[in-house]
Amino acid sequence: MKVLFAAAECAPFFKTGGLGDVAGALPKELKKQGIDVRVVLPFHTTMAQEYQEQLEDVVQFEVKVGWRNQFCGLKKLVKDDVTYYFIDNLYYFDRPSLYGFDDDGERFAFFSQAVCEMMEKIDFIPEVLHVNDWHTAIVPVLLKDKYQWIKAYQGIKTMLTIHNLQFQGIYGQLVLSDWYGIGYNSFHEEGLKYYEDVNTLKGGIFFADQVTTVSPTYAAEIQTAAFGENLEGVLRQNNYKLSGILNGIDYEVFDPQTDKKIQGHFSLDDLSGKAVDKALLQKRVGLPVEPNVPVMSMVSRLTAQKGCHLLQEKMEELMQRDVQVLILGTGELEYEDSFRYFTARYPDKFKAVIDFDVTLAQQIYAGSDLFIMPSAFEPCGLSQLYSLRYGTLPIVHETGGLKDTVIPYNAFTGEGTGFSFYDYRGEVMLETIDQALTVYYDEPKVWQSLVKQAMREDNSWEKSAAVYIEHYQSV
Missing domain, CATH: 3.40.50.2000 (Glycogen Phosphorylase B;)
Known part of the structure; x- marks a missing residue:
């Protein structure tokens, strides 16, 4: 089975939190269990030099972000038997940190469209495209709206994993044309429409084939007003395809018997x-x-x-x-x-x-x-x-x-x-x-x-x- 895993961050290249840990560990384990998994990430220039030196150029193309033609370079690195692709555009990703900029919405609009367009360029059409959080949540919408004419894409199934429901990617409706070059086909109550704005996470919840979050209890909690961040109704409506899958940790990195960051090694048999x-x-x-x-x-x-x-x-x-x-x-x-x-x-x-x-x-x-x-x-x-x-x-x-x-x-x-x-x-x-x-x-x-x-x-x-x-x- 072919799986493309798209995320905004990934350890050990760059991370700010749990999403980076998951993107770093889950694909590695999927590969061990026989999945042909590849990971696509932005090329954040904060990446450590040791990894930048291992990057190889794959292809260059242009991505239309609304009316703009933006350069897109694709770089590749293989680590732990997993192939990582990095979407390169210095205008969007040469920043001192991963998030927190006024144009974050446009930056990840570019990234989401680049993910869609790179698949043909590298001749890797996944059976499942696994997107994560608001940064890539619009990809399932784009596949059915903007890119549905590409025959090779029509069989792709999508999974959206919600790591933190607080961040939803909410922007004015003008971004439909200004960033994505699409009309109002997906701007409705069972799509991107959120009051009078666009909500990329909401669109992803409706358009993805599967929606997961990172624990069973959180999957139940986010369907309530206390934890739903105003999307509890949307999640209840889609609960037939919503499930909670617990995160794991990398037992090779976090091992009290071999951990190089500690001096006293121990085990169950000798504490x-x-x-x-x-x-x-x-x-x-x-x-x-x-x-x-x-x-x-x-x-x-x-x-x-x-x-x-x-x-x-x-x-x-x-x-x-x-x-x-x-x-x-x-x-x-x-x-x-x-x-x-x-x-x-x-x-x-x-x-x-x-x-x-x-x-x-x-x-x-x-x-x-x-x-x-x-x-x-x-x-x-x-x-x-x-x-x-x-x-x-x-x-x-x-x-x-x-x-x-x-x-x-x-x-x-x-x-x-x-x-x-x-x-x-x-x-x-x-x-x-x-x-x-x-x-x-x-x-x-x-x-x-x-x-x-x-x-x-x-x-x-x-x-x-x-x-x-x-x-x-x-x-």
Whole structure:
């Protein structure tokens, strides 16, 4: 089966979040499972030089963006047996970052049309074209509207994966002609029309053959007003083709036995290296090296969505407990400043590292005892999967993928891989933290059992990729 996977970002070339992780790991696993998968991305010039040096030119052509004729170069690189194509246009993609520009809509309109037009040029006509988020969500619309006359394209099926429903690609209706060179055929209630504007994600939901999102619980949540971002009705209307497939993580990269970013390697059979990692982590961030005091960490964007306000609200009370708290991330100034304040006020118990540091993040997953994710909503979440892999027990709010991946501790049966709370209030979060600390201090054998149960969980892409393949086959 031939699959073309289109995304705006992809690790290790360039990424800002979960979409980049998925685009980096899923195609690699699909290839291992026998799918002829190729990936197409924008050529963001922020790509590391080591990868730029491996690029080879494939073909050059022009793409009409409304009335403009824009140059399009196609570059290619093969990594881990996967072929990656990069759409090259310096006017659109020679930027200091991936997103956040006034012309983002036009940039990804160009990219979406370039994806459609490149398939004939490289003689790769997929059976399934898998698009991701608003950046490429209009591709299923374009295939049925603008490019339906190309006979080779008429059998292509499409899948749209929603990684974050908050971003939808909403623009004035003039973009139909100005960017896409199309009329009003697709501008209706069961298409691109969103009030008086164009909504590319909405169009993709209606026109794609399959719509997926990144966890079963999030698939249900986004059909409600609380999580639907004004598209809950659209998603309910299309729920016959909507499903949630959990993200996985790359078990080759995130492996406590071989991870080059940590010094103490460990496994289910020998956990001694985890104590080494904890001591090194405490030393690196400037916390007292105390092996018997639990370290509770967070690696996150510092925003209200990630639950930073709950931590901020309860931090004074939490600091009365026998625990060390470590936070790594950047984000909203209010939380950065607040966590700096707690660092100064409680130097032996609290440390905030206001930075983006991939190596330190790995060391945190490996060296912590607890990992807190009190997100208001979380489509899937990856940090809790990393922490499970490294035997660090998550404390999570029961939402989205957090609910699907963390089994709450049951004191009667001994089951569990972490701790969770449903009622989204600071005092409930604090009660859950207290429950975890009680088990840590009073029931060390139970704690060790939970650590091993967490590490036994299979959150690899191998399992998730098999589900994607089933969906490809079903369309």
